[in-house]
Amino acid sequence: xxxxxxxxxxxxxxxxxxxxxxxxxxxxxxxxxxxxxxxxxxxxxxxxxxxxxxxxxxxxxxxxxxxxxxxxxxxxxxxxxxxxxxxxxxxxxxxxxxxxxxxxxxxxxxxxxxxxxxxxxxxxxxxxxxxxxxxxxxxxxxxxxxxxxxxxxxxxxxxxxxxxxxxxxxxxxxxxxxxxxxxxxxxxxxxxxxxxxxxxxxxxxxxxxxxxxxxxxxxxxxxxxxxxxxxxxxxxxxxxxxxxxxxxxxxxxxxxxxxxxxxxxxxxxxxxxx
Numbered sequence: 650x651x652x653x654x655x656x657x658x659x660x661x662x663x664x665x666x667x668x669x670x671x672x673x674x675x676x677x678x679x680x681x682x683x684x685x686x687x688x689x690x691x692x693x694x695x696x697x698x699x700x701x702x703x704x705x706x707x708x709x710x711x712x713x714x715x716x717x718x719x720x721x722x723x724x725x726x727x728x729x730x731x732x733x734x735x736x737x738x739x740x741x742x743x744x745x746x747x748x749x750x751x752x753x754x755x756x757x758x759x760x761x762x763x764x765x766x767x768x769x770x771x772x773x774x775x776x777x778x779x780x781x782x783x784x785x786x787x788x789x790x791x792x793x794x795x796x797x798x799x800x801x802x803x804x805x806x807x808x809x810x811x812x813x814x815x816x817x818x819x820x821x822x823x824x825x826x827x828x829x830x831x832x833x834x835x836x837x838x839x840x841x842x843x844x845x846x847x848x849x850x851x852x853x854x855x856x857x858x859x860x861x862x863x864x865x866x867x868x869x870x871x872x873x874x875x876x877x878x879x880x881x882x883x884x885x886x887x888x889x890x891x892x893x894x895x896x897x898x899x900x901x902x903x904x905x906x907x908x909x910x911x912x913x914x915x916x917x918x919x920x921x922x923x
Contacts, residue, residue, distance in 0.1 A: 685726040686741060692765045693758025695745040697722060701729055704739030705774045706922065707766065709791070713782030716746030716897045723902035724885065727910035736922050740770045744787060752786035759791040767800070775922045776808045781885060785815030796823040809921050811914055812852065813884040814845045824856040829921045832860070833914045835883030837867040843880040863917045884911055
């Protein structure tokens, strides 16, 4: 238990130690991507859901520290139209980021999310749980709840977990029951690696055949040299808005021109989603 608490503390510092900036106003001229999902319904605190077509695949998408719900919905929409609709995703959950980097408040309604998922997607072909940054702690709370439930074998057997430049916390015994757990970081040969790249590399080797590391090629990111918090967002967008810092208000929502939503980490697990 002490080791687990220590790892969680270290990861919290690594994942969310910088404050967001407002380098680009989210209400600027750049437009959001086409194919935005609509009809979002509130499931519980910080959790929204929409039915997107007839597919039975599920996406549960967790935003990073301070990410507003609307921003995560924008990111979910871009992922769905660019890649996930073609893979049969028809159930989409978007979850706001935690209030604090270590998710100490436990304020997100994951219990309600799990109940809603069971009731509304009983025939799910797969459940893709993806989380950015400190959102990994929120996602891992849901995964832990499912692991302790009566239908753990069924639910975990359908689950692929994508940790996008986040932190520690996935139990090894739980990972063994899942289809796959992937750990993703961004790297620009000119600018460097994303903030939690070394954590992702370490975790990718801890879960045997169920674990996998994925390097996102962030060449041409526009990030400053060694700007690890700008590179932190290259797992979301091909060209972050602020070359020095993460900018979730824009990077989760605005995908146009050379700013494309990043789906290479989905390509890496596509075989597990079929």
